[in-house]
Amino acid sequence: MMSSIHPTVRLANGTRINGLWHNRQYHIKQLLGEGARGSTYLVEASGKKMALKISRDPSVVTAEANILKKLQRAQSVSLGPSLIDVDDGYLPNRMKQSFYVMEYVQGKPMTSLVGKLSLVDLGRLMSRLLSELHQLHSMGYIFGDLKLDNMIFDDGLKRIRLVDVGGVTQVGRGIREYTSIYDRGFWRLGGRKADPTYDLFALAICLMHAERPLKFDSNGQQQMLWRFLSSSRRITPFQQVIKQALLGKYRDALHMKRDLDLALQQLSLSRPVQGRTTKTNTQRISERDLITLSGMVAFNGLMIYILL
Amino acid sequence: MNKGSVSQILLITDGCSNQGEDPVAVSRHIVSTGVSVNVIGVLDDDQTEEPIGLREVNEIAEAGKGVSRIVYADDLSETMQMVTQQAMTQTIQGYVNQELKSILGDETNEEALPPETRGEVQEVMEDLSETVDLNMVILVDTSASMQTKMSAVKEALDDLMISLDARQGQFMYTVYQFPTRKQVVKLLLDWTDDGKRIAKVFPKFAVGGITPTGAALREAAKAFHISEQDDVMRGAAYDVIDPSYRSSS
Ligand SMILES: Nc1ncnc2c1ncn2[C@@H]1O[C@H](COP(=O)(O)OP(=O)(O)OP(=O)(O)O)[C@@H](O)[C@H]1O
Numbered sequence A: 001m002m003s004s005i006h007p008t009v010r011l012a013n014g015t016r017i018n019g020l021w022h023n024r025q026y027h028i029k030q031l032l033g034e035g036a037r038g039s040t041y042l043v044e045a046s047g048k049k050m051a052l053k054i055s056r057d058p059s060v061v062t063a064e065a066n067i068l069k070k071l072q073r074a075q076s077v078s079l080g081p082s083l084i085d086v087d088d089g090y091l092p093n094r095m096k097q098s099f100y101v102m103e104y105v106q107g108k109p110m111t112s113l114v115g116k117l118s119l120v121d122l123g124r125l126m127s128r129l130l131s132e133l134h135q136l137h138s139m140g141y142i143f144g145d146l147k148l149d150n151m152i153f154d155d156g157l158k159r160i161r162l163v164d165v166g167g168v169t170q171v172g173r174g175i176r177e178y179t180s181i182y183d184r185g186f187w188r189l190g191g192r193k194a195d196p197t198y199d200l201f202a203l204a205i206c207l208m209h210a211e212r213p214l215k216f217d218s219n220g221q222q223q224m225l226w227r228f229l230s231s232s233r234r235i236t237p238f239q240q241v242i243k244q245a246l247l248g249k250y251r252d253a254l255h256m257k258r259d260l261d262l263a264l265q266q267l268s269l270s271r272p273v274q275g276r277t278t279k280t281n282t283q284r285i286s287e288r289d290l291i292t293l294s295g296m297v298a299f300n301g302l303m304i305y306i307l308l
Numbered sequence B: 001m002n003k004g005s006v007s008q009i010l011l012i013t014d015g016c017s018n019q020g021e022d023p024v025a026v027s028r029h030i031v032s033t034g035v036s037v038n039v040i041g042v043l044d045d046d047q048t049e050e051p052i053g054l055r056e057v058n059e060i061a062e063a064g065k066g067v068s069r070i071v072y073a074d075d076l077s078e079t080m081q082m083v084t085q086q087a088m089t090q091t092i093q094g095y096v097n098q099e100l101k102s103i104l105g106d107e108t109n110e111e112a113l114p115p116e117t118r119g120e121v122q123e124v125m126e127d128l129s130e131t132v133d134l135n136m137v138i139l140v141d142t143s144a145s146m147q148t149k150m151s152a153v154k155e156a157l158d159d160l161m162i163s164l165d166a167r168q169g170q171f172m173y174t175v176y177q178f179p180t181r182k183q184v185v186k187l188l189l190d191w192t193d194d195g196k197r198i199a200k201v202f203p204k205f206a207v208g209g210i211t212p213t214g215a216a217l218r219e220a221a222k223a224f225h226i227s228e229q230d231d232v233m234r235g236a237a238y239d240v241i242d243p244s245y246r247s248s249s
């Protein structure tokens, strides 16, 4: 790794890359996305569509391929894409670069679906995702960089798949890849030591996006989160679940799933009856609750500190 | 078991006090004692080009075998975390590559290995960078031009502590400011492992005259050799990562 490199690799459509160790050829079709750790392309090999991730930083390729291998070995359902190949190849500019090839997840990005899906459909997808996260957590890993940008609604399997495993972290270790608004450390609502509640916090932020995209100023003011939640309209039925997850109250993914399922049940029960006011646990959080809330300091011993 | 340690300086500056002693030469000297020098250059919101003073930021870090970034104040939090982490990885990579050479012959580095073996080497490196102890001198430029950026610097350092507290390895840090009226640098917080204490040193920052960055770096680097941590730090200076780590794990 060098000090000031940009990890993305630009490749023209139609470029062919030959693997030096395993002798497979990949045909670049289209850029899928690029970010802080490299570029991902749609490629074709032996008539099949696949996704290829390439980075100027070879340790990114090695690290992510390692994680995909581990996930594959231990999981019954595939949460992430399956790993196909890891190799080096010469680019048209004669530079040698590392890359890995994985299953291409065909579907729609959750960033655009989150505002369009009905609350019931969104809730069901997230409930399913929670079971799968629980599996990952039971293996001793958390996803880390859990966010809508890394979720694809798989058209074939009709469920959410997670891409970009760069943030997957062993429980008990420090999280290095995260995105500010999904990160409890940024909001000063907890630390960055990996534990299941870290993912649940991020999942709650994903649910909040169903209201509208979260905007924030440079430093996370947690009152902003509580205000957003209390003034929300669309996600009102999930308010309690979201709040508990933000506060780190759910011991594991299954506990959060249980509450989300309950909220879903009530939602489908109350739906046919128009205009009825239900004062159950789905009612809005009052302003007074919020003041007490932001004053709460002692929970779970997980928190580092709160800035008020 | 001694897991070894990594020593870093993190310099935060807007380049407006770069005068006098050549900071690049100082940085080159510091790295010879086993300490890497990382630099973050902070831009004003309305600056669209890198000012002349900031050009040295990259050179200082390069000479100091460290990492550098030039960013707007708003992006400081993410950057500090990344720079610190990358610098640590870089040090460990350097060490591991050296080990590989001694095992596999002169021309070997990690990239010459087949992808499968590389995966195993990567795991060793990840283990190391999670568990080594980290000792960091934070040196903050508090010249008058930095005043408007101070709250962003505070936020970012606060945030950095959250990341470093989460690691398994021990973490110690100390904070210096420059310039000050009477001294080249001023100690604001002595070696500590308590991340929360950084928030409390900020009100103490006072803006002063012009002092060379080079001299400030030289003075701050002495922190690795004074204090009760003396033995540990000296050890770190001559042997960045203790080779006994792997044999005892
Ligand atoms: N296996 C895949 N199948 C389909 N699309 C994918 C796949 N992997 C990645 N993508 C798409 O490419 C985008 C970028 O890929 P990826 O997240 O790996 O890049 P990145 O460099 O890690 O970006 P960032 O650092 O911003 O997260 C993803 O957001 C996703 O839309």
Ligand SMILES: [Mg+2]
Pocket (backbone or CB within 6 Å): A035, A149, A150, A164
């Ligand atoms: Mg991504």
